Amino acid sequence: MSLSLQFLGTGTSVGVPQIGCTCPTCTSSDPRDRRRRTGAYVRTQDTAFLIDTPPEMRLAALELGIVKVDAVVVTHCHMDHIAGFDDVRRFNTLNGSPGPDGRIIGASMPCFAAQETIEDLRHVFPYITEHANEQGLFRPMIDFTPVEGPFKIGDVTLTPLPVEHGPRTNGYLIESGGARFAYISDCSFIPDSTLALMGDVDVLVLDCLRERFHPTHLNREAALGYVERIRPRRTFFVHLCHDARHAEFEATLPDGVRLAYDGLEVRG
Ligand SMILES: [Zn+2]
Ligand SMILES: [Zn+2]
Numbered sequence: 001m002s003l004s005l006q007f008l009g010t011g012t013s014v015g016v017p018q019i020g021c022t023c024p025t026c027t028s029s030d031p032r033d034r035r036r037r038t039g040a041y042v043r044t045q046d047t048a049f050l051i052d053t054p055p056e057m058r059l060a061a062l063e064l065g066i067v068k069v070d071a072v073v074v075t076h077c078h079m080d081h082i083a084g085f086d087d088v089r090r091f092n093t094l095n096g097s098p099g100p101d102g103r104i105i106g107a108s109m110p111c112f113a114a115q116e117t118i119e120d121l122r123h124v125f126p127y128i129t130e131h132a133n134e135q136g137l138f139r140p141m142i143d144f145t146p147v148e149g150p151f152k153i154g155d156v157t158l159t160p161l162p163v164e165h166g167p168r169t170n171g172y173l174i175e176s177g178g179a180r181f182a183y184i185s186d187c188s189f190i191p192d193s194t195l196a197l198m199g200d201v202d203v204l205v206l207d208c209l210r211e212r213f214h215p216t217h218l219n220r221e222a223a224l225g226y227v228e229r230i231r232p233r234r235t236f237f238v239h240l241c242h243d244a245r246h247a248e249f250e251a252t253l254p255d256g257v258r259l260a261y262d263g264l265e266v267r268g
């Protein structure tokens with residue numbers, strides 16, 4: 001395995017099924033129609049990190065057996081991508097070591113994001129910074145690192161892929177051992193300067209909310225337009241809403257383009 005990406009979740013901000021909805025997707029018996037909020041777990045032989053901490057990150061980690069997390073990478077500061085951030089505490093503990101009295105001293109978690117996203121995270125979770133010098137694992141211990149250009153997590157090189165979505169938003173190019181993945185979960189427009197960074201991609205993960213137009217997400221037509229331009233070997237659409245019933249929607253897609261589903265692992 002040179003590079004593995006597993007989907008923590010693949011749904012839009014309210015999740016699928018939506019609370020109180022009786023539509024065919026929300027009542028479907030196909031497990032692929034049950035979508036947690038979108039995020040990913042990326043790993044190599046040596047390195048593992050989360051892309052975003054969606055609200056069901058804890059449940060996904062339990063279901064998928066995730067115990068190793070070396071870093072957290074954040075795309076943007078919408079709640080469907082950060083509201084599981086407090087649960088990073090558990091990885092502070094797992095990565096920690098026993099102190100003189102035998103109690104675990106947590107290890108701070110490296111967190112990479114755009115500067116604006118880090119400022120928003122500090123604002124949404126003020127207790128992380130306000131209690132940074134206190135003992136105890138009642139708040140996540142985070143080592144925030146702003147990123148503009150390429151950076152490394154272990155044997156993986158990541159490059160921010162700035163896109164338009166609303167707040168400052170990054171996708172990420174993820175490279176290790178000759179494999180090259182691009183991950184853009186939330187996006188309404190990809191600038192040419194970002195497309196220029198995305199040549200020769202093995203796997204593209206791309207926002208595709210639904211068939212109909214949406215002002216801050218790609219719909220099917222727009223997403224397929226970017227697939228034509230980027231020409232990845234394989235594409236997986238994410239951030240799907242309940243308009244998209246897995247089996248029916250996937251049947252409309254061309255060769256090489258699939259819908260992601262929760263727990264799916266893609267290797268390159
Ligand atoms: Zn989102
Ligand atoms: Zn529904």
Ligand SMILES: [Zn+2]
Pocket residue numbers: 076078165186
């Ligand atoms: Zn968003």
